Amino acid sequence: MTIDELVQSQREWLRNDGPESSIVVSSRIRLARNLAAFPFISKLSEEDRRRVIETLRKAVRKTTFGQNCTLFSMNDLSSLDRKLLVECHLISRELADAEGLRSAMISANGQFSLMFIEEDHLRMQCIKSGFCLSEVWREINELDDQIEKNAVYAWNRKLGYLTACPTNVGTGMRVSVMLHLPALGLTRQFTKVHNSLQKISLTVRGLYGEGSQAWGDFYQISNQVTLGVTEEELIQQVQDVVRAVIGYEEKAREFLLTENRERLENGISECLRMIRNSSEMKPQPTLQCLSAIRLGINLGLVSDIPIETVNQLMLQIQPAYLQWIYGGVESSLDGNEFRSQYLKKHLLKILG
Amino acid sequence: MKCQKCDKKAVLHLSDLTGGKPVEIHLCAEHAQEYLSQNQGGAQEQVNMASALATHLAQQMAFTKASNEFSKTDQETCPMCGITFFEFRTSSKFGCPNDYEVFSRQLLPMLMNIHGEERHTGKAPKHSSEETSQKLAELIHMRQEMAEAISNENYEKASVLRDQIKQRESEAGIA
Numbered sequence: 455m456t457i458d459e460l461v462q463s464q465r466e467w468l469r470n471d472g473p474e475s476s477i478v479v480s481s482r483i484r485l486a487r488n489l490a491a492f493p494f495i496s497k498l499s500e501e502d503r504r505r506v507i508e509t510l511r512k513a514v515r516k517t518t519f520g521q522n523c524t525l526f527s528m529n530d531l532s533s534l535d536r537k538l539l540v541e542c543h544l545i546s547r548e549l550a551d552a553e554g555l556r557s558a559m560i561s562a563n564g565q566f567s568l569m570f571i572e573e574d575h576l577r578m579q580c581i582k583s584g585f586c587l588s589e590v591w592r593e594i595n596e597l598d599d600q601i602e603k604n605a606v607y608a609w610n611r612k613l614g615y616l617t618a619c620p621t622n623v624g625t626g627m628r629v630s631v632m633l634h635l636p637a638l639g640l641t642r643q644f645t646k647v648h649n650s651l652q653k654i655s656l657t658v659r660g661l662y663g664e665g666s667q668a669w670g671d672f673y674q675i676s677n678q679v680t681l682g683v684t685e686e687e688l689i690q691q692v693q694d695v696v697r698a699v700i701g702y703e704e705k706a707r708e709f710l711l712t713e714n715r716e717r718l719e720n721g722i723s724e725c726l727r728m729i730r731n732s733s734e735m736k737p738q739p740t741l742q743c744l745s746a747i748r749l750g751i752n753l754g755l756v757s758d759i760p761i762e763t764v765n766q767l768m769l770q771i772q773p774a775y776l777q778w779i780y781g782g783v784e785s786s787l788d789g790n791e792f793r794s795q796y797l798k799k800h801l802l803k804i805l806g
Numbered sequence: 807m808k809c810q811k812c813d814k815k816a817v818l819h820l821s822d823l824t825g826g827k828p829v830e831i832h833l834c835a836e837h838a839q840e841y842l843s844q845n846q847g848g849a850q851e852q853v854n855m856a857s858a859l860a861t862h863l864a865q866q867m868a869f870t871k872a873s874n875e876f877s878k879t880d881q882e883t884c885p886m887c888g889i890t891f892f893e894f895r896t897s898s899k900f901g902c903p904n905d906y907e908v909f910s911r912q913l914l915p916m917l918m919n920i921h922g923e924e925r926h927t928g929k930a931p932k933h934s935s936e937e938t939s940q941k942l943a944e945l946i947h948m949r950q951e952m953a954e955a956i957s958n959e960n961y962e963k964a965s966v967l968r969d970q971i972k973q974r975e976s977e978a979g980i981a
Contacts, residue, residue: 488903489942489980490903490938490939490940490942490943491942491943491945491946491974491975491978491980492902492945492946493886493887493901493902493946494887494899494900494901494902494903495899496889496897496899496900496901497887497888497889497901497902505980505981508981509979509980509981511981512979512981513979573899595929598929599932599933602931602932602933602934603932603933604979605979606931606934606938606939606942606978607931607934607939608903608939608943609930609931609934609936609939610903610906610936610939610940611926611930611936612925612926613906613925613926614926614928614929614930615926615929616900616903616906618899618900619898619899619900620898620900620906620913620916620917620920621807621898621920623906623917623921623926624921624923624926624928625926625928625929627928655830655922678830679920679921679922679923680921681917681920681921681923681924681925681926682921682922682923682924682925682926682927683923683927683928684927684928684929685928685929
């Protein structure tokens with residue numbers, strides 16, 4: 455499978471068929487692991503990097519998942535290809551921007567991706583549509599067990615899985631749920647939620663993780679602590695909080711629908727008008743428009759367009775994707791103009 | 807570790823205990839000052855902050871005390887990977903699994919600061935044990951020893967080490 459095929463192929467987690475998917479876009483778990491026989495990344499020679507990748511590649515190939523995925527060596531990819539993978543949430547920005555030998559193994563539907571030589575020897579993630587952390591955990595746990603059959607991890611009873619940075623030691627697990635919370639945004643209640651989350655040591659981030667902004671009311675809630683709690687407890691913690699946040703968002707949506715329906719409808723029309731009439735669209739207003747349309751579909755105010763299309767547009771309006779689509783076209787248009795064209799083309803049905 | 811408000815190095819590491827459960831705070835010198843002066847607000851808050859700060863400062867004192875010993879501590883080196891504590895302190899990344907053991911004294915307050923816990927209670931590998939993991943970690947040192955033996959032209963020692971390394975690696979499925 456080539457990068458082009460991978461980018462074009464349907465991503466399972468955007469399908470919007472998971473539980474609670476009107477509010478929860480996706481559930482994701484990542485595990486950090488290191489091979490016992492090699493130093494961590496900072497002390498790894500180029501030759502050892504090659505051997506770590508090779509050992510992990512072999513171990514992953516022997517798993518049931520391994521036959522169905524492709525290995526990409528970062529040094530063989532263009533910078534645009536690497537950016538595309540970041541935008542698709544398949545690799546981290548750190549892996550894309552680093553130097554030296556490093557690779558990623560990615561499944562065709564984008565559900566699993568394993569990064570070799572990121573901050574740790576192995577960072578694997580499983581991502582699925584909707585609110586289904588237990589299912590995601592079952593799958594990635596199974597993959598972890600299968601890999602570990604053929605590769606001995608750095609682990610001890612006292613501290614668990616040993617990672618390059620002590621902030622990940624223990625379970626090496628980051629549980630992360632991507633939420634769409636437009637009604638909490640509109641009713642200005644998100645700050646309250648945000649503050650209460652911080653008090654229980656959960657983190658809230660934007661669409662693209664650390665350092666990214668929460669444009670379009672898309673947020674990721676994840677755990678911070680990795681030591682002294684079991685994987686199941688961590689999942690439970692995040693699950694409980696997310697369930698509460700879903701409840702708040704539902705109440706806020708209900709309130710908007712009964713008390714403020716006109717304002718909602720006007721807001722959506724305004725967004726559609728903006729897409730129709732502008733010849734340039736910047737990323738932030740675009741995500742705000744997509745957010746309003748997504749809310750509109752979920753509340754039955756917008757029809758004729760599946761949510762899946764809006765989910766996909768969230769990634770497709772990112773700079774590298776647009777460059778990939780329009781790159782071959784001789785043109786003087788810039789990214790914002792391409793974005794505008796792309797949106798018009800894909801939202802034709804509802805733009806009228 | 808970086809300051810949570812900017813890219814500078816964090817010098818103040820606190821656990822804010824005012825909210826019931828500890829919230830970690832990592833700030834550079836500048837933002838630490840801002841944080842401390844900001845939190846001298848309302849009377850009620852001041853009481854809470856005062857007690858919290860007392861705790862923090864006690865922790866920081868322990869840290870500072872440690873920092874006075876840093877010149878000595880900084881030189882401490884892991885015999886396996888060769889990383890010094892100074893290198894770890896400045897990059898917040900360890901060099902090998904053995905560092906958790908070598909620097910365990912300095913690590914403990916850090917783990918309590920980050921996680922509020924010091925013991926793993928989660929998953930264990932199904933197909934290997936702590937002992938296998940530790941035995942394989944010795945390879946890191948053995949490879950270094952072999953390289954040293956070669957550079958000292960002690961080829962006899964190097965070849966013995968090479969055979970031992972090869973055997974252990976092939977048993978563990980290392981490429």
